Amino acid sequence: MGVPRIGTVRDDLRVTQGETKRPSGSPRRRRKTTTDRAASAAPAAATEHPESRYLNRELSWLDFNSRVLELAEDRDLPLLERAKFLAIFASNLDEFYMVRVAGLKRRDETGLSVRSADGLSPGEQLELIALRAREIARRHAQVFLDSVLPELNAANISVISWADLDEDARRRLSTHFKEQVFPVLTPLAVDPAHPFPFVSGLSLNLAVTVQDAETGGEHFARVKVPDNVDRFVRVRRGEESPSQAAFLPMEDLIAAHLDALFPGMRVVEHRAFRITRNADFEVDEDQDEDLLQALERELARRRFGSPVRLEVSDDMSEHMLELLLRELDVDPDDVIELPGLLDLSCLWQVYGVDRPALKESPFVPVTHPAFADRETPKSVFATLREGDVLVHHPYDSFSTSVQRFIEQAAADPQVLAIKQTLYRTSGDSPIVNALIAAAEAGKQVVALVEIKARFDEQANIKWARTLEQAGVHVVYGLIGLKTHCKTCLVVRREGAAIRRYCHIGTGNYNPKTARLYEDVGLLTAAPDVGADLTDLFNSLTGYSRKADYRRLLVAPYGVRAGIIDRIDGEIRLHETGDPAARVRLKANALVDEQVINALYRASQAGVPVEIVVRGICALKPGVPGLSENITVRSILGRFLEHSRILSFGAQNEFWIGSADMMHRNLDRRVEVMVQVTESRLTTELAGIFDSALDPATRCWVLSSDGGWNASPTDGKGNDYQEEFMRQRRGGAS
Known part of the structure; x- marks a missing residue:
């Protein structure tokens, strides 16, 4: 770059701050802005120009x-x-x-x-x-x-x-x-x-x-x-x-x-x-x-x-x-x-x-009632044999649920194998320590460590080498894909039978961020989920190319298609007169055009679509003829909203998982969504949506022109996260 003449530098800076004329003699070509493009184009409806x-x-x-x-x-x-x-x-x-x-x-x-x-x-x-x-x-x-x-x-x-x-x-x-x-x-x-x-x-x-x-x-x-x-x-x-x-x-x-x-x-x-x-x-x-x-x-x-x-x-x-x-x-x-x-x-x-x-008054996560101490101690495995458990972090303690599940598996002599994905974890990870202890105890331990996790690469390389030295089978995933799913499979001998226990979540196996990030996770002993995770790990560690699963949607092959199929299913059921037809989606980002177009089709068919997105949203809600039946809101607070949840009302389906609605997640990552089927757990997930979408909940609402407006407009309202903390405090007292 040549030496700018005196005055050019700050003149250029002023131009980028809103002035319309660049100094004469400036060698820099002014880019054509979207304002220019809009001025030169005739007005058109959003449905006419993609x-x-x-x-x-x-x-x-x-x-x-x-x-x-x-x-x-x-x-x-x-x-x-x-x-x-x-x-x-x-x-x-x-x-x-x-x-x-x-x-x-x-x-x-x-x-x-x-x-x-x-x-x-x-x-x-x-x-x-x-x-x-x-x-x-x-x-x-x-x-x-x-x-x-x-x-x-x-x-x-x-x-x-x-x-x-x-x-x-x-x-x-x-x-x-x-x-x-x-x-x-x-x-x-x-x-x-x-x-x-x-x-x-x-x-x-x-x-x-x-x-x-x-x-x-x-x-x-x-x-x-x-x-x-x-x-x-x-x-x-x-x-x-x-x-x-x-x-x-x-x-x-x-x-x-x-x-x-x-x-x-x-x-x-x-x-x-x-x-x-x-x-x-x-x-x-x-x-x-x-x-x-x-x-x-x-x-x-x-x-x-x-x-x-x-x-x-x-x-x-x-x-x-x-x-x-x-x-x-x-x-x-x-x-x-x-x-x-x-x-x-x-x-x-x-x-x-x-x-x-x-500062905010400290919140101490509460042990989920299913894992609470009793007069006769019960293992996580015994609890899961009685039914699935849905944990909602940070309100439900990570250390007394997911971490305890992995630590008990490492110590249990009846456990034969532990297979787990690790995308990001903490510097003094008890999860990694448990996997090392399991390997040293002679269990078969497989850890898929994603060493391409951006800005955590160095830490994950260190963990990969530490695990390998302890005898853990470490793999780095599939060529060309990041493994972003949050899954753990435990294989346990019970008498003459083998039973599989699973965890699938929306957040990382990181006890520190589990106190700061809002996430959900499913702990289950359901045979179909165990069979699915077995197939998934075979794909991740071997040469299997399985694409069809029982209760999972797996990217890069099945998440987008599975979601769009279910959105289209709501449209069909709405057209038959089913009043329960509705799509609810909670995610960090909504960018993928194919998913957005499916939501537009649902709106045009009259299906209500309610979206809670923390960060990026490329969808335009409230556009006549395109998305008038779609609302988008964003909730930010003391905890980072991180869970991904989908609900399809007429089909009575709830899904949770690691995938955001973005190209990289749906095309270039291994992501897992799992269907939550037990009615008491789907009621909990519905409660998360009900609270987030309550008109009295403080949030930002996206308008059709891309602007975000605080709601309620008087600045008052209910704190969505405080409500969950209050529930847990009340349950613990």
């Missing part, structure tokens, strides 16, 4: 993160919970750029003309993303500066600058800098003898301009803020009480001591910046003989991915910004200028302050 049937998935995701930001803006929430949502928003946006924006950039730069379902080219999507992302990123920064930070200060939890410190505090922190920080810093100069240093993705850096006192010449240097220490330094000020806390950003501490890094030079300017790089990669599974080694090679390359975003302080000089753009090879459209701190994911450290009054 691209008008869908909302853009990337913009829908940004809308989801905007809803997360609304939680941070909600003054009815405890203060530290609002800070937590600011941190979540920041981490979410980082990943969006590393994966989704990176993928669009790759397509745009290689000239791929593949358009999204709503008719946009990669370049058009990137322009719209830049506008929307910049808007919500600045709003995010202002929520912290104008609302959360002043309230933290008022609560004696301060994020302060060096200028706020008294002499005593400065003296103590200067000693801390000299002893703990200075030795690990490496200022890197930029001149003909020192090329611009590589800046790793997501690292926080100081761009520094210094002036030679003798010659007057100015020089640039980069100082990386250490990423292996806490972002904030705790500051003790005077007679501070234990309830008080003050935090100094590490970059402020370094900036205050730049003279120690550049002795004899005058510091002219120092500003923070942060770059985001493409973290997506592909492994050619057909060419690489050892998938594990190939993946490790690609992980090592991830930090060298091409840049997709540059965040800078909004007071950075034009000259410094131009240098960063040139040396980092960043497009001016990919710059986000922000006031205050960069990377507010650091607020997790602030959230860790021990101030219970400023």
Whole structure:
């Protein structure tokens, strides 16, 4: 990239923020926006033009993160919970750029003309993303500066600058800098003898301009803020009480001591910046003989991915910004200028302050009644022989249900084999420890570890090797597919017979996230489910290509087709006059056009369709002639809504599983949906829908134009998650 002329950089940035005219002489071609396309096209109904049937998935995701930001803006929430949502928003946006924006950039730069379902080219999507992302990123920064930070200060939890410190505090922190920080810093100069240093993705850096006192010449240097220490330094000020806390950003501490890094030079300017790089990669599974080694090679390359975003302080000089753009090879459209701190994911450290009054009251998951302690202890296996059990996390304890099931299987001398899929698990996983114990006890143990689980690859490679060393049969799934299903099969000898016990869930085998994510799971000894899981594991570990199952739908062959068949079944039954015809769907995302089109057909036939989606939704509800019988709502709260549940009213079928309604889940992953058949369990699943869809439940409702509106409109209403916590607390008392 050439050196931008003075004025070009920020002029370009202003254009992307809404101005319609690019400066004369600018070499950059203005992309045609969707606004331009809409202005040049005659109005048409959504049923006439296929691209008008869908909302853009990337913009829908940004809308989801905007809803997360609304939680941070909600003054009815405890203060530290609002800070937590600011941190979540920041981490979410980082990943969006590393994966989704990176993928669009790759397509745009290689000239791929593949358009999204709503008719946009990669370049058009990137322009719209830049506008929307910049808007919500600045709003995010202002929520912290104008609302959360002043309230933290008022609560004696301060994020302060060096200028706020008294002499005593400065003296103590200067000693801390000299002893703990200075030795690990490496200022890197930029001149003909020192090329611009590589800046790793997501690292926080100081761009520094210094002036030679003798010659007057100015020089640039980069100082990386250490990423292996806490972002904030705790500051003790005077007679501070234990309830008080003050935090100094590490970059402020370094900036205050730049003279120690550049002795004899005058510091002219120092500003923070942060770059985001493409973290997506592909492994050619057909060419690489050892998938594990190939993946490790690609992980090592991830930090060298091409840049997709540059965040800078909004007071950075034009000259410094131009240098960063040139040396980092960043497009001016990919710059986000922000006031205050960069990377507010650091607020997790602030959230860790021990101030219970400023957080949600803790909720302790309750043991499911089926597994509750009795005078005569009963094993999980004895319980499941009496009937299926549906667990709803985090309200029902994971550790006393699913984890106990696997641990008892590992310890039970009658258990012959355990087969399990592992997509993501915790760092000190009791699940993995139980599988190791089972293998050491001589049981046959098979673990399918998905080493391609994005951003958990390194951890899963470690677990795979640990399991192999313990004698567990470790497999990595099928070539070209990620194994995302959540399944466990236990084979037990009972007298002269063999009985199979199963767990199929919507969430990972991770005890930590099971306390934060809302999920459901089925524990069963039903012979047809056991036979299905046996066939599934044979497919995953061998060369079976079985596509038909008894009570399972399995992607990539059967989930989409099975769901569409059942939607069409509701249409047929509605046309015969069945008043129970209705489709209910709860998922993280709804993007797949074939599923959406089936839901549109249901709506056009008069079948009510009710959707609860946490994140992305490409379906347009409420469009006359297309989707007037479809409603879409989103629920966000203290727990991450993660369960996938489907209900088909006239057919009286309920399904749960791991699959979202997305291309990657339905075409490029092994996913499992299981039918829940026992009436007492389907009543529980219906209760989840009834609560989520209650008009009095606080949520966001999607309109036909793609806007999300809070409901009820008065800001009041019932908290869906609080209702389940209240039920469990009442049952436990």
